[in-house]
Amino acid sequence: MSSEQRTDEPILRVVNLKKYFPVTRGIIFKKTIGTVQAVDDVSFDLYPGESLGLVGESGCGKTTTARTILRLDEPTSGEAYFQGRDIFKMSRSELRDLRSEITVIFQDPYASLNPRMTVGDIIAEPWSIHGGVPRKDRKNKTQELLEVVGLNPNNVSRYPHQFSGGQRQRIGIARAIAVDPKIIICDEPVSALDVSVQAQVVNLLEDIQKEFGVSYLFIAHDLAIVRHIVDRLEVMYLGKIVEEGDEFQVYDHTAHPYTQALLSAVPIPDPRAKNRGNRIMLEGDVPSPTNPPSGCRFRTRCWKAQDVCAGEIPVLEDRGQGHPVACYFPGVEFSASGAPPTTTA
Amino acid sequence: MSDDPSKESQEANDGTIGDESHLYADTVGEHLPVDVVTAAGDESTEKHQFRQTPGVAVGLDELPRNASLWGDAWRQLRRQPIFLISAVIIVVLIIISMFPGFFATHDPHQCNLIDSLLKPSSEHWFGTDLQGCDYYSRTIYGTRVSISIGIIVVFFVSIIAIVGGSVSGYYGGSVDSIIGRITDIWFVIPTILGGIVILSLVSTRGVGTVSLVLIVLGWATLLRLVRSSVLAVKANDYVDAARAMGASNTRIIVRHVLPNAIAPVIIVSAIYVGVIIAAEAALSFLGVGLQLPAISWGLMISNAQRRIITAPYLLVFPGAFLTLTVFSFILMGDALRDALDPKLR
Structure with missing residues (x-):
């Protein structure tokens, strides 16, 4: 189910989104001395009921993309259409309504719940903002939600610090589904959790999707986790999308060298598999987003880079791999399963 | 636990x-x-x-x-002797200031020149002053002035600081710059020196005048504290979560920011009551605070100064009450800090 074949309308369409942060100096008289190009010309579609993964290493702009779509940060330019309406042109009241349609699950379950509020108040807060559930029914509804996310309904009057990380994340999930949203943006929802709890939370998210039919924009840096939940994937590097495709295309017909490097770093849980031999070690650090390299942003660390890579910025398009990739020399010499792609396909 | x-x-x-x-x-x-x-x-x-x-x-x-945090704090405070002692002293002082007639043995304004400068005795527990007034009764009545000025000033200063500090810290930008610069300028005006300058221009000075001057001069310290506390709380994910939920700014400040930012303000306010009481005494001592026939520890100390050799008890009794009061409020602040600041636990 690659994007080209879909005939239904996307529920969220992000077009040429840019977010530049000014770098300023001075205390009273601030002077802009540069910009951080956190998100640069990012476009993608999210379809109803689908999970779209947004992956990339720290600092590549995944979270900024999400925050901008939610208007927690104002975009520099671009458009984002939710059911055809541009989020960036919405008035205050439209924006408030939007925020019952798109909700968020945050990365850090210790920081995302107000420590002074009871679990019941935390989960019920969306209703006191958007209405929808009469005051007298809120306690029952809260308890139902706690049950949905696998917590004891008697916990409504306890405080967040009395819960473990995984349990807190479940509270965050209950809050996110309280208003029956169409999209949930999951900003690295499991990366702060114990490995043992990660799988539980991912499974809970999958169950919720089955039950409520929400779309997920799933942000993560752990490709192994993402694989379980997403239908399609956008790989980001330094503010740009470098590869896009469904789970099979990206994991088994990896075309962009950066994605290949990322996938080669996914540990294989088999001690005898250590001689796989195709781990790609990237040289150097991520270049500064204040001053990104010309042309392809990955060229400074790419083993395939040639002169052409420093010229025009490679466009995200299908270059004969069956899915869009922003690279002049896409190749399939590596796949996630470690075996040659011809045999897996 | x-x-x-x-x-x-x-x-x-x-x-x-x-x-x-x-x-x-x-x-x-x-x-x-x-x-x-x-x-x-x-x-x-x-x-x-x-x-x-x-x-x-x-x-x-x-x-x-x-x-809750307050519940935990209360449980810890109950077991802390420093808190219990200071709380008992403060409660007794407040009761005295509300019903001084109940504790006094004489009418503080009923003076007999024949009894001038008597040593402490069973009739006059703290002796008598130059005018022959019962010194114990005057000290008791002096509590009223000190406690009411301390509480009135800190009450209004806290309101100014909480409103100004949360607006400044939460909204940031130009509002913050304006409030911030004014606060910085105010902050450098020494309270006592400013009090002398302003109060020496006023010919009749009562509790209201002195309180007003101390409020006008004293809000900056606390406002800076509220602002920095709000800034620290604002950076938390749960504030973003509330914004992403569509909560209004007022709701975020009242429900999410202030409950988490208020603890240090309460601690410093308790200490500040002591500081203000001392400031009132200092101003009255310097002759620019309260005026006779008002009864105030500062005035009593001022008058006792000239007879420090012949009648040292005139200095010792009001001085001891003043010290005890200020000390109790500062101890109370420290005990609250220990209980409310989880990092010190």
């Missing part, structure tokens, strides 16, 4: 770490559906736990009353 249930379920989770990470990791490379396996483990871990221990779950329902 009696929150064993969360600990127990944590242990239950820990027990499954090996199993689940294994199950999960296994599927990473091979891309098998894990739902069935981990979902079963997941649900049984937490739900089962609660079913098994109904006794604990009942205990839970009683827990919440004391489980």
Whole structure:
């Protein structure tokens, strides 16, 4: 189910989104001395009921993309259409309504719940903002939600610090589904959790999707986790999308060298598999987003880079791999399963 | 802490770490559906736990009353002798200031020149002053002035600081710059020096005048504290979560920011009551505070100064009351700090 074949309308369409942060100096008289190009010309579609993964290493702009779509940060330019309406042109009241349609699950379950509020108040807060559930029914509804996310309904009057990380994340999930949203943006929802709890939370998210039919924009840096939940994937590097495709295309017909490097770093849980031999070690650090390299942003660390890579910025398009990739020399010499792609396909 | 249930379920989770990470990791490379396996483990871990221990779950329902930060703080404070001592002293002083007639042995304004400068005796516990007034009764009545000025000033200063500081810290930008610069300028005006300058221009000075001047001069310190506290709280994910939920700014400040930012303000306010009481005494001593026939410890100390050799008790009694009062408020502030600041626990 690659994007080209879909005939239904996307529920969220992000077009040429840019977010530049000014770098300023001075205390009273601030002077802009540069910009951080956190998100640069990012476009993608999210379809109803689908999970779209947004992956990339720290600092590549995944979270900024999400925050901008939610208007927690104002975009520099671009458009984002939710059911055809541009989020960036919405008035205050439209924006408030939007925020019952798109909700968020945050990365850090210790920081995302107000420590002074009871679990019941935390989960019920969306209703006191958007209405929808009469005051007298809120306690029952809260308890139902706690049950949905696998917590004891008697916990409504306890405080967040009395819960473990995984349990807190479940509270965050209950809050996110309280208003029956169409999209949930999951900003690295499991990366702060114990490995043992990660799988539980991912499974809970999958169950919720089955039950409520929400779309997920799933942000993560752990490709192994993402694989379980997403239908399609956008790989980001330094503010740009470098590869896009469904789970099979990206994991088994990896075309962009950066994605290949990322996938080669996914540990294989088999001690005898250590001689796989195709781990790609990237040289150097991520270049500064204040001053990104010309042309392809990955060229400074790419083993395939040639002169052409420093010229025009490679466009995200299908270059004969069956899915869009922003690279002049896409190749399939590596796949996630470690075996040659011809045999897996 | 009696929150064993969360600990127990944590242990239950820990027990499954090996199993689940294994199950999960296994599927990473091979891309098998894990739902069935981990979902079963997941649900049984937490739900089962609660079913098994109904006794604990009942205990839970009683827990919440004391489980908040204030509940924890109160439980710690009750056991702290410093807090208990200072609280008792402050409560007694407040009662004295409300009903001084009940504690006094004489009318403080009924003076007999024949009794001038008597030493402490069973008739006049603290002796008499130059005019022959009962010194004990005057000291008791002096409590009223000190406590009311301290409480009035800190009450209004706190309101100014909380409103100004949260607006400044939460909204930032130009509002913050304007409030910030004014505060910086105000902050450098020394309270006592400013008080002398302003109060020397006023010919009749009562509790109201002195309080007003101390409010006008004293708000800057506390406002800066509120602002920095709000800034620190604002950076938390739960504030973003509330914004992403569509909460209004007022709601975010009142429900999310202030409850988390208020603890240091309460601590400093308690100390500040002592500081203001001392400032009033200093101003009255310098002759620019309250005027006779008002009764104030500062005035009493001022008049006692000339007879420090012949009648030292005239200095000692009001001085001791003043010191004790200021000291109690400062100790109270320290005890609150220990209880409210989790980092010091």
